[in-house]
Amino acid sequence: MANGSRQAAWEFFGAELKRRREEAGFTQVELGTRVFVSGGYIGQFEQAIRKPQGDVAQRIDETLQTDGIFERLCTQLIDDHRYAAYFARAAELETRATSICEFAPALVPGLLQVPAYARAVTLAMNPFALDEFIDEKVAGRVERGRIFKEVTRPLYWVILHENVLRVPVGGPAVMAEQLEHIVRLTRARTVVVQVLPYSAGGYAVMTGDLRLMEFDDAPPTAYTEAVYSGSLLDDPAVVKRAQRAYDLLRADALPREASLALIESAAEGFRRCASST
Incomplete structure (x- = not known):
């Protein structure tokens, strides 16, 4: 599904949630209490600021007795299978961010990857996957x-560990292209x-992958990632600690x-190595 179509589905989810909530006579705070999120979260779902999550959508269906419509919207229209489930929410938020600060300890961040580098990383992580x-x-x-x-591109500040420049992901030619x-x-x-x-x-090494995102219309968020898992953090105290890190x-x-x-020096070294082979 294209970005525009996903955004339309996301906005439909929000409008439908507001309509069904008001019909049931709940305030945002009251509904949030019943589905274990804050009233502010419900408001952000309704305004299409935050992507709805499947488990919350399921609880909304149970509370509003909506026969699974919100869970189906998440599964069939909003979820983006190009991304791992744990990263999909972060991917949506980065399109809305006004500022992104990122630390990459091992690999070039996805936002900066060229196709050849992205393919090398994906193949390394999925050696038995089909071409599709x-x-x-x-x-x-x-x-x-x-x-x-x-x-409206965000302000983007990235810190690359020197590892990122030295490990020849995809071989010298790919690394030269990526660094250039x-x-x-x-x-x-x-x-x-x-x-x-x-x-x-x-x-x-102790910090690991870290991304900080700021928005015009929502509180700042931190995203951390480990092997096959990621966490989106929006507790103000936790985000402040991440910002200090x-x-x-x-x-x-x-x-x-x-x-x-x-x-530039690392790119030149890889380029020389590629041309000599």
Whole structure:
């Protein structure tokens, strides 16, 4: 389903939820209490600010006695199978974010991946998958990168651990193409990139993948990811701790010009290696 169609389904979910809630005589707070979320969450579902989750939709159906309509909307219209279930909500939110700050300890973030790099990563994680599956996942990652071509693109600040520049994902030619793409985006002032060098020590290893997102019409959110799992965090105290962790990483990272020089050097090394084979 195209982004526009998913957004329309999301908005339909919100409008239908508001209609059914009001018919049942519940306030947002009252419905939220019954389905174990805040009234503010219900409001954000109704305004299509947050993507509805299947378990919440199921409880809404039970409370409003709507014969499973909201759960079906989530499953059939809103869920995007190009992304892992644990990441789908974060993918939707990044299209609405005004600011994204990201730390990548091992791989180039999906928003910056070129097709060849995305394919290499997807194949490595899914060695027995069919071509159709691989193609769908790669297409999803490449489409996410188009956010930088939008007039309303978010401010994007990424910290790459030096690991990201050194591990030859997909081979030297793919790495050269990927790093050169990051250089182009940086020189075009589309993104801000810093590199956290090996000399920064072990703090980054303990932090793991981290993304912070800010919005015009919703509270900030943090997203963390591990192997085959991810967590979207919106508790204000937890988000504040995540922001402090990111600030510490940024303090230890190389300045922007030094970071760019290191990325360019790594790209040149991979390019030379690719041309000699």
